[in-house]
Amino acid sequence: MPEKKLTLPRMGETMNEGTIVGWLKQPGEHFRRGETLLEVESDKINVDIPALEDGEMVLHLVLAGEKVAVDHPIAVVQTFELSPPSPNAGESQPTLQTNVAPKPEIQSNEDRPLPVAGAKIRASPAARRVARELGVNLPEIKGTGPRGRVTGTDVRRHATLSVKPAGSTVADSSGQPFRWGKPQRGTCFLLHGFAGDPTTWRRTGEFLAEQGFEAMAFELPGHGSLPVKGASLDELVAEVISGLPSPLNGKFHLVGHSLGGAIAILIAARDPGRVASLTLLAPIGIGTYINQSFLDGIVSAGTSEALERELRKTTGRPLSYAKSALAAMLESRREDGLRTISRMMAQDGVQQLFLVPELEKITAPVRVFFGRQDKILHWQEALSLPGKIALHLFDTGHMAHWEDPSEVLPVLGRFPASS
Amino acid sequence: MMEAPTIVIIGEEVGAYGGAYGVTKGLLKEFGKERVIDSPISEAGFVGAAVGAAMSGLRPVAELMYIDFSGIAMDQIANQAAKIRYMFGGQMGVPMVLRTQGGTGRSAAAQHSQSLEGWFLHVPGLRVALPGTVSDAYHLLRASLRLADPVVFIEHKALYVQKGKLDPTQADADWGRAVVRRPGDQVTVVTYSRMLTYALAAAENAAGHGVEAEVIDLRTLNPLDLETVSDSVTKTGRAIVVTEACLTGGPAAEISARIQEECFDFLEEPILRIAGEDVPIPVAPALETSSVPTVELITEVIRKLVR
Numbered sequence: 146m147p148e149k150k151l152t153l154p155r156m157g158e159t160m161n162e163g164t165i166v167g168w169l170k171q172p173g174e175h176f177r178r179g180e181t182l183l184e185v186e187s188d189k190i191n192v193d194i195p196a197l198e199d200g201e202m203v204l205h206l207v208l209a210g211e212k213v214a215v216d217h218p219i220a221v222v223q224t225f226e227l228s229p230p231s232p233n234a235g236e237s238q239p240t241l242q243t244n245v246a247p248k249p250e251i252q253s254n255e256d257r258p259l260p261v262a263g264a265k266i267r268a269s270p271a272a273r274r275v276a277r278e279l280g281v282n283l284p285e286i287k288g289t290g291p292r293g294r295v296t297g298t299d300v301r302r303h304a305t306l307s308v309k310p311a312g313s314t315v316a317d318s319s320g321q322p323f324r325w326g327k328p329q330r331g332t333c334f335l336l337h338g339f340a341g342d343p344t345t346w347r348r349t350g351e352f353l354a355e356q357g358f359e360a361m362a363f364e365l366p367g368h369g370s371l372p373v374k375g376a377s378l379d380e381l382v383a384e385v386i387s388g389l390p391s392p393l394n395g396k397f398h399l400v401g402h403s404l405g406g407a408i409a410i411l412i413a414a415r416d417p418g419r420v421a422s423l424t425l426l427a428p429i430g431i432g433t434y435i436n437q438s439f440l441d442g443i444v445s446a447g448t449s450e451a452l453e454r455e456l457r458k459t460t461g462r463p464l465s466y467a468k469s470a471l472a473a474m475l476e477s478r479r480e481d482g483l484r485t486i487s488r489m490m491a492q493d494g495v496q497q498l499f500l501v502p503e504l505e506k507i508t509a510p511v512r513v514f515f516g517r518q519d520k521i522l523h524w525q526e527a528l529s530l531p532g533k534i535a536l537h538l539f540d541t542g543h544m545a546h547w548e549d550p551s552e553v554l555p556v557l558g559r560f561p562a563s564s
Numbered sequence: 565m566m567e568a569p570t571i572v573i574i575g576e577e578v579g580a581y582g583g584a585y586g587v588t589k590g591l592l593k594e595f596g597k598e599r600v601i602d603s604p605i606s607e608a609g610f611v612g613a614a615v616g617a618a619m620s621g622l623r624p625v626a627e628l629m630y631i632d633f634s635g636i637a638m639d640q641i642a643n644q645a646a647k648i649r650y651m652f653g654g655q656m657g658v659p660m661v662l663r664t665q666g667g668t669g670r671s672a673a674a675q676h677s678q679s680l681e682g683w684f685l686h687v688p689g690l691r692v693a694l695p696g697t698v699s700d701a702y703h704l705l706r707a708s709l710r711l712a713d714p715v716v717f718i719e720h721k722a723l724y725v726q727k728g729k730l731d732p733t734q735a736d737a738d739w740g741r742a743v744v745r746r747p748g749d750q751v752t753v754v755t756y757s758r759m760l761t762y763a764l765a766a767a768e769n770a771a772g773h774g775v776e777a778e779v780i781d782l783r784t785l786n787p788l789d790l791e792t793v794s795d796s797v798t799k800t801g802r803a804i805v806v807t808e809a810c811l812t813g814g815p816a817a818e819i820s821a822r823i824q825e826e827c828f829d830f831l832e833e834p835i836l837r838i839a840g841e842d843v844p845i846p847v848a849p850a851l852e853t854s855s856v857p858t859v860e861l862i863t864e865v866i867r868k869l870v871r
Binding site: 296 | 801828829831832871
C-alpha cells in the first residue's frame with residue numbers, strides 16, 4: 146500500500162489556487178474510487194474532488210478554510226493498488242483529476258502557481274480572520290510583525306491598497322471602474338451583463354493587460370452601487386456614456402456581454418467616432434428569444450439557493466457557487482433596479498430590443514461571440530446577422546469569456562482594425 | 565457593622581491590638597467583645613468557628629493575619645466553607661468573609677509575603693476578591709458582606725499606606741464586574757490588587773512613548789469578568805496579564821487561557837504574562853522588589869508588544 150501525497154489539482158486554467166471548503170474523508174477513513182474526498186472553492190465555484198482509486202486517508206496537510214496554490218500537497222493517502230507502483234509513483238504524483246478535461250494552458254505568469262512560503266505562514270490569528278473575511282491570500286502579504294508575522298493591520302492595508310501593479314484588479318465597491326494594464330496598444334471598455342458585475346471580467350482584464358491593453362470594467366446602473374435613474378434604455382445608455390472616461394487617443398474597443406452587448410451597440414451607434422471596434426458576447430438585441438424564467442428568477446431571488454439555481458443556467462456545464470460569493474451577490478444586488486432593467490429587456494420571453502438596424506449603421510468592425518450551449522439566448526439567431534459581422538462560436542454557455550478563457554480570450558484580444 | 569448586627573469579627577489580634585496592620589482599629593471599643601473577638605493563635609480554630617457561625621445565621625468576618633497562614637485553615641476553607649451549600653443540598657450556605665492580606669513590600673520574608681489567591685481560585689465554591697483602590701477596599705468589602713457565598717477578601721499589605729479619596733455615600737461595588745481604569749486602544753493590560761497601581765504607572769510611561777494601553781482592574785477573580793476583558797482585547801488585539809503571584813500555575817495562566825479561548829481570532833500577538841518569579845520572597849528589599857513585576861518591566865513589555 147504505497148503512501149502518496151495528494152496535491153491540489155488545477156480545475157480550469159484560470160485557477161491558481163483554491164480554498165479547502167471541507168474534507169469529506171477524515172484521517173483513518175477508507176474511500177472507494179469515485180468517492181468525494183474534499184470540496185474545493187476556486188473562482189467562486191465549489192468543486193468536489195473525487196478519489197481515482199481505492200485507499201485510505203492518512204493525514205490532512207491543509208485544513209478547511211485554508212487557501213493553497215495549485216500542485217501544493219494537501220493530504221497524505223494510502224492507495225490499495227495490487228500491482229507494484231511505477232518507479233515514479235512514490236513521489237508527489239497527483240492521484241486524482243477533476244471532471245474538467247485538461248486543456249492547453251495559457252503561458253503566462255498568472256497561471257503558474259503562486260509562490261507559497263512552505264506549508265506554514267506566520268500570521269496572527271487576527272490576520273487569518275481578517276484575511277478570511279476579506280478573501281485575501283495571506284502568502285501574498287509581507288508581514289510587519291515580529292519575525293515577519295503578518296498582522297491584521299497588514300491584511301487590511303493590503304486589501305485597501307488603492308493602487309496595484311498593472312494586471313491586477315482594483316476592487317472598488319463605490320461604482321468606480323475596475324482597471325487592468327496600461328494603454329500601450331489601446332484601451333478596452335468592458336460592460337457586464339444583466340445582474341452581473343465588473344468582477345466577471347477579471348480574467349479578461351488580466352489577459353488584455355498581458356497583451357498590452359488597458360482594460361476598464363464598468364458597473365452598469367441598477368447593479369450594486371448605482372441606481373437606475375431613467376425608465377428607458379436610452380436614458381440608461383446616456384448614463385453609461387456620461388461615465389466613460391476619454392482614453393488618450395480618443396478611441397476605445399468596446400466589449401459588452403449580454404445586456405452589456407446591447408448597451409455597447411447603442412453607445413457605438415450614438416458615439417461612432419470614439420469606438421475603435423465592437424465585440425459583443427452573447428448580446429441582447431439581435432434576436433427575439435430570451436429565457437424569461439432566468440430573468441424573473443434572478444430578479445426575485447431572495448436566497449443563496451434561489452440565486453444559485455439561476456446562475457447555474459448561465460454556463461454550459463452547471464456549476465456550484467461558493468456560499469460566500471452568493472451571499473455577497475445577494476447583498477449587493479438592487480432588486481428594484483434589476484426589475485426595471487428586466488422590463489426594458491424582455492416581456493413574456495420576447496426581447497424588447499431589436500438593434501440590428503443600429504448595428505448595420507456602425508462603421509467600426511463588429512464581432513459577435515456566442516456559446517453553442519447558451520441557455521439564456523438562442524445562438525442560432527446570430528446566424529441572420531449582416532455578413533460584415535464576424536461570428537465566433539464556442540463550446541460554452543452564456544458566459545463564454547468566463548467559462549473558457551483559454552479558447553475565447555486569445556480570439557477576443559485580436560481586435561480588428563478599423564477600415 | 566453599624567448597619568448589620570449579624571456581622572462579627574474574629575481573628576488574631578483584631579481586638580485590643582487593632583489588627584496587625586491596624587485594619588480593625590477602634591472596632592472593639594465601638595462594638596464590644598461580643599462582636600470583635602480576639603481568638604487564640606489557631607487559624608483552623610477561628611476560621612472553623614466563623615464557618616459554623618455563618619451556618620447558624622451570623623455574618624462573620626474571619627481575619628487571617630497573613631494569607632500565608634491559610635494552609636493551617638485550609639480544611640475549613642476548602643472542604644467546609646466552599647462545600648457546605650452543596651453538601652446540604654442548598655439548605656444552608658456559608659455567608660462569611662475571610663479577610664486577609666498578602667503580597668510583598670514590607671520585607672516580611674518568605675512566609676509572610678506570598679500572593680496565594682491562586683489557591684482559592686482553584687476551589688469551586690469560594691469567591692475571591694482583591695481590591696486595588698481605596699474605594700474598592702471599602703465598597704468591594706461591603707459588596708462581599710452582602711453575598712450568600714464565602715468570600716476570600718485579599719488586601720495587599722503595601723496598599724495599606726496608599727492614600728485615596730473615599731466617598732462613603734457612593735453605591736457599593738458592582739460585584740463581579742471588572743473596571744476599565746484607563747482607556748487605550750493598542751494593548752490591554754489585565755491586572756488587579758497592587759499591580760493595578762503599577763500597570764497604571766506603566767501605561768502612563770508607555771503613553772509618553774506613543775503607546776496607549778487599556779488597563780483593566782479585575783477586582784474579583786471569582787467571578788471572573790471575561791466580558792469586559794474580551795471586549796477590550798477584541799479591540800486592541802494584544803493582552804498582557806500582570807500579577808504579583810508567581811508565574812507557574814498562577815492566576816495569570818488561567819486568565820491568559822480564557823482570553824485566548826475567547827479572543828483567539830482577534831489576537832495579533834501571543835498573550836504575555838508578567839508575574840512574580842518562581843522563588844520564595846527574599847527579605848532583602850532589593851531582592852524582594854526584583855522578585856515581583858516592576859513598573860519598568862511592565863512599561864518595557866507594553867512597548868515591546870506594540871511596535
